Amino acid sequence: MKAGLAKDQTEINKIIAEASKGSKFYENEKRKDKELTERIAKILKVRDDILREADIAKAEHSADALLTKMEEQRDLTQIIVHVDMDAFYASVELLDDPSLAGKPFAVGHGVVSTASYAARKFGVRSGMAEFVAKKLCPELIVISTHFVRYMELSKQIMDIFRRYDPTMCAAGCDEGYLNITKYCEEHLLTADDCVQEMRETVHRETKLTVSAGIAPNKMLAKICSDRNKPNGQFALEFSPAAVKAFMHDLSIRKIPGVGRVNERLLESIGIKTCGDIYTHRATLALMDRYFGLHFLLQTYLGIASNVVEPGQREERKSIGSERTFHTLSTKEDILRKLEEVAADLSEDMERTGWTGKTVTLKYKLDTYQVFTRAKSFDRWISTKKDDLFATGKELLLPELPLRLRLIGLRVTKLKDLRAEADKPGSIKRFFESAGSSPRKKRRLDEEGQKERDDNDEPRLTQDGYEDAMPGFYEHEDAEREELERGGLAETDDNGDTAPTSKLSSTAGPSRAKAPPPLEPFASSSHSVSPQKQGNVKVHSTLAPTPPPEEREPAAEEHICPICARKLATDNAGLNAHVDYCLSRSAIREAQQAGGNAPAVLKPLVLGASTGAKRKRRKG
DNA sequence: GCGGATCAC
DNA sequence: TATGGTGATCCGC
Incomplete structure (x- = not known):
C-alpha cells in the first residue's frame, strides 16, 4: 500500500465502486471498457496472424537500425526544466485561509478540481465527483474556486520563471517548460542550483511551493518534476546511459500522450514499462500502424523535443x-x-x-x-x-x-481577424477607458497589462457566478499510478487495472452503438415556434439568463466592462459577473499558452480500426 | 471533409 | 440524486 494513504487502496476502490454503481456514468464507463476489450482482442488476433509468418529477426533489425539513427540525433546540450506548482488551487486556498492547514479539503464543486494533500490520503482525486469524494472522506471540506485569484498568482509565478527563460512556455496556469541553458552559463550556476534558487524565489514571493524536473528534453523534465513532489526537484544525469536507465523501468503510463487506453493497448502485448518496448520491438515494427513504432522507440531511448517557446496566437x-x-x-x-x-x-x-x-x-x-x-x-x-x-x-x-x-x-x-492588433474601436480601447468602481478598476489594470501579449480578452458567460465549473483540473501529481493500479481504480471506470474481464462479463447486451439510441420520449412538444430569428430580444439572448438564485429585483442595470453586456443586477451581482468574466479569460489564456506547445513528441496513436462499427446514421 | 477517439490540463 | 470545459490530434473512411 502506498505510504501515507489513510485508507487501504482496495478499500478506497470499494467505496468508489459502491458510490458509482448503477449510475449512467458508470454504465457508460463499462460500455467503453467492453469496447476496448473487444478492440484489444482484435488487435491480438492480428498480431498472432502477423507473427506467425513474420521474420522476427528481420523486424528486430529494422527496429535496431531506427534506434541507431535516433541515438545519433540525441541532443544533450540543452537544460530543460519542467516546473509544476504543487496542488495549485488548493495551495492558493490554503494561502488565503490558513485555518485549512492540515485539513482534508477539495477545490471545485460537482467535480473535484484539486484536492489538498490531506484529502488525497483518503483517496480524493481531481476529476472525482464530489459526492464520491465525500464518501471517501466525510469530513471533506469543499471550497468553491476562485479563478481570478489563481490567475493572479499564476501570472506572478510565470513572471518569475521568465526571469530565467524569457521564452519559457506556460503549460496551463500552474506549470511550464524552461530552457535554462543560457541562464546557467551567464550566471555560472549549475542547473540544480539555478532551479533551487528559482523555486526559493517563487516561495519567497508567493508563499507557494513548486516542484521541478531537470533533464535534456521536455518529456523527461516533465516526468522528473513528479519525482520529488511536492516541493522538491529532481535532476536527471545528462548522459545516454543514465537516460536509458531512467526509462527502463518507467511505466509507460508516465509518458505524456499515453493515457489509460493506450496503456491498456500496450499492456495487452506485454508492454508495461518503457524497457518492454525494446523487448517487443519486433511486434511494434510489424504493427507500426497500430502502435506507432517511431514514437515508442524514441520513448524507449528517452529522446524527445527540447524546443521551448511560448505559444503563439496564430497557432490556434x-x-x-x-x-x-x-x-x-x-x-x-x-x-x-x-x-x-x-x-x-x-x-x-x-x-x-x-x-x-x-x-x-x-x-x-x-x-x-x-x-x-x-x-x-x-x-x-x-x-x-x-x-x-x-x-x-x-x-x-x-x-x-x-x-x-x-x-x-x-x-x-480559423482565420485571425486580428492580424494587426490595436485597431481603433477594439475592445481593448473600450476596455482601457472603461471602469468605474474601485474593484473594477483594479481588475482592469491587471487586465491591461496582459494586453501586451495581444492575447485573449475576457469572456462572458451566462451568469455572475464562479460556480459554472470552469476550466480544468490540476493534473494529478504522484500517487496516481498507485491508485490506478489498485483494481477498480480511480473513478472505477474500467480504466487501467479494473478487471476488464469482470466488467465486460457482467455487462449486459451491448447497447446499440452507432446511432444515438433515440427512443426517449416522443418529443411531444413539436408544437414549437422555432423562435428562430424573430426572437432578437436582447433579453433572452444577450442578457445572462437568470442564475439559480434569482436576483430579479434588479432595478439597477449595469454594463459589464468586460463583455459589454447589459446586466440587470445590483453591484454585487456585477462584481460577481466581472469576476467570472475575467476568470474565463485568464483560464483560456493559460490553457492556450499550454495547448499550443505540445510538451512531447507527437501523440501516440495506437490506432485501432474500430472498424466496421462506423456508419452514417440517419439523414 | 466528417465523425469517433484519445489525451492534456 | 449526482461525474467539467477547452483545445489538439490522429485515424479510417
Whole structure:
C-alpha cells in the first residue's frame, strides 16, 4: 500500500465502486471498457496472424537500425526544466485561509478540481465527483474556486520563471517548460542550483511551493518534476546511459500522450514499462500502424523535443463553447441551450477576433455517449449569435428527439481577424477607458497589462457566478499510478487495472452503438415556434439568463466592462459577473499558452480500426 | 471533409 | 440524486 494513504487502496476502490454503481456514468464507463476489450482482442488476433509468418529477426533489425539513427540525433546540450506548482488551487486556498492547514479539503464543486494533500490520503482525486469524494472522506471540506485569484498568482509565478527563460512556455496556469541553458552559463550556476534558487524565489514571493524536473528534453523534465513532489526537484544525469536507465523501468503510463487506453493497448502485448518496448520491438515494427513504432522507440531511448517557446496566437486551431446541464428532452429546452452556447461562442469569437469555416456541433446523451456533427462553408462564417445558432440548429434538429446532457459548438479552420492588433474601436480601447468602481478598476489594470501579449480578452458567460465549473483540473501529481493500479481504480471506470474481464462479463447486451439510441420520449412538444430569428430580444439572448438564485429585483442595470453586456443586477451581482468574466479569460489564456506547445513528441496513436462499427446514421 | 477517439490540463 | 470545459490530434473512411 502506498505510504501515507489513510485508507487501504482496495478499500478506497470499494467505496468508489459502491458510490458509482448503477449510475449512467458508470454504465457508460463499462460500455467503453467492453469496447476496448473487444478492440484489444482484435488487435491480438492480428498480431498472432502477423507473427506467425513474420521474420522476427528481420523486424528486430529494422527496429535496431531506427534506434541507431535516433541515438545519433540525441541532443544533450540543452537544460530543460519542467516546473509544476504543487496542488495549485488548493495551495492558493490554503494561502488565503490558513485555518485549512492540515485539513482534508477539495477545490471545485460537482467535480473535484484539486484536492489538498490531506484529502488525497483518503483517496480524493481531481476529476472525482464530489459526492464520491465525500464518501471517501466525510469530513471533506469543499471550497468553491476562485479563478481570478489563481490567475493572479499564476501570472506572478510565470513572471518569475521568465526571469530565467524569457521564452519559457506556460503549460496551463500552474506549470511550464524552461530552457535554462543560457541562464546557467551567464550566471555560472549549475542547473540544480539555478532551479533551487528559482523555486526559493517563487516561495519567497508567493508563499507557494513548486516542484521541478531537470533533464535534456521536455518529456523527461516533465516526468522528473513528479519525482520529488511536492516541493522538491529532481535532476536527471545528462548522459545516454543514465537516460536509458531512467526509462527502463518507467511505466509507460508516465509518458505524456499515453493515457489509460493506450496503456491498456500496450499492456495487452506485454508492454508495461518503457524497457518492454525494446523487448517487443519486433511486434511494434510489424504493427507500426497500430502502435506507432517511431514514437515508442524514441520513448524507449528517452529522446524527445527540447524546443521551448511560448505559444503563439496564430497557432490556434479552434474555438468553441460547450455546457453540461441536467438532462433535457424537449425541443424547446434543447434549443434554448443551443442558443446559449451559440451566444457564448459568438461573444467569444467576436471579442477575441476569430472567424472560421467549419462549425461542429457536439452533443452528449444522458447515457454519456458523445456525438459530433459538422458543416463546412466555403466562406468565413458570420460570428453573430443568430448565425451560429442557425447552423447549430441545422445540425441538431435532424438528430432529435434526444435526451441530452451537453451541447457544444466549435469553429475550426480559423482565420485571425486580428492580424494587426490595436485597431481603433477594439475592445481593448473600450476596455482601457472603461471602469468605474474601485474593484473594477483594479481588475482592469491587471487586465491591461496582459494586453501586451495581444492575447485573449475576457469572456462572458451566462451568469455572475464562479460556480459554472470552469476550466480544468490540476493534473494529478504522484500517487496516481498507485491508485490506478489498485483494481477498480480511480473513478472505477474500467480504466487501467479494473478487471476488464469482470466488467465486460457482467455487462449486459451491448447497447446499440452507432446511432444515438433515440427512443426517449416522443418529443411531444413539436408544437414549437422555432423562435428562430424573430426572437432578437436582447433579453433572452444577450442578457445572462437568470442564475439559480434569482436576483430579479434588479432595478439597477449595469454594463459589464468586460463583455459589454447589459446586466440587470445590483453591484454585487456585477462584481460577481466581472469576476467570472475575467476568470474565463485568464483560464483560456493559460490553457492556450499550454495547448499550443505540445510538451512531447507527437501523440501516440495506437490506432485501432474500430472498424466496421462506423456508419452514417440517419439523414 | 466528417465523425469517433484519445489525451492534456 | 449526482461525474467539467477547452483545445489538439490522429485515424479510417
